Each structure stands twice: as structure tokens, then as C-alpha cells.
Amino acid sequence: MPVKGTNGYIKKRKIMLLLLLIGIIALSLGLFLCGYLTTGTKKNLLTVLSILGVLPAAKCLVNLVLFLPYKSLDETVYKDLESTTAETGILYSDLVFTSTKHVMHLDSLYITGTELVGLSLNGKVKSETEITEYFTETMKKRGTTVHMHVFRNAAEMKSRIEALADKPADVPEELKEFVSMILV
8 A cells, every 4th residue: 555645656546546446347347247147137136236336436536537647756856855855854755635626736745844845846836826825824724834835846946955954853743734634
């Protein structure tokens, strides 16, 4: 099972969801065929069970469609960022999260104290603004003021992380809980 917030999560999650979807569809078809071949009619209990298999298959398909537009952060970029952040904060990768209005994506998120530094390599400027507003407003409602900036370039993110090296690395528990809670 892939761990949310780790590098490669999106890729592993897509594979897992696809395999699960195929398995559920195969099981539903198998149940239908077993019922039809043994009774000679579609009107049997196994047909009902196979139809009920559509519900988890639909949920799995929705999750797969949610992840399709996104991809995992390149391993070399992640390793470079990880070497910069050693013991100074928390580095998340492959973040897909939702608000009431949008599905949002960050390739990487670094947190030290109340400073958040995001990386959105394929994002649009509008989504970067939405992500920043979402984090700052939600944390303000929870009683913690955070400062967030989203970069479109890994080198810019790395230099910002290096500039924050002397900041306190104690990440508030509310912030850790919030990030864990929002991840899909």
C-alpha cells in the first residue's frame, strides 16, 4: 500500500487502483457468468451480487480518474530536495488534495515551523494562488498563521529551503494533522 505524501505515491496509487478495478470487474463478470450458466437465466442471486459489484468499481474508477492527470515527482528532483531538507523540516511529495471547490496538486511541499514551500512543476498560476489561499485560510481558521509560497521551479524551491535553514523546525501539530487529513 503506497503511503500518502511519499515520492512515487501517485504512480503506485494509479497502478493499485487500476488492478483493483480490473479485479472487481472480473469478479462481477465471473459471478454473473456462474449464475447464468448454472441456472440458465439472468434472474438469480449471483446476478444481483454482480450488479452490486458495480458500486465499488465505480468508486475505484472515480479515484483513478482523479489521479490520472497527475504524475509523481521525478526521483532525482526529489532526492535533490530531500538532501537539502535533511533534519530541518518535513518534506512531502506527490500531494493530491481537495477543497470544497477544487482538486489541487503539488509535486512537493516542505514545512518548517509555520513556513510552507510548495513546488508545482506543471501547475497553473491560478492553481498556485488557490493552493496558497486554501492553506493559509484553513490554517488561520484553525488558529495557526502560516506563510506559504509555491514555486514553479525546483531550483527556486531549493534556494528558498536553504534560506529557511536557520528558522525553527518545530512544525505545529495542527499543521501536520491538516496536511495528513487533506491528502487523497
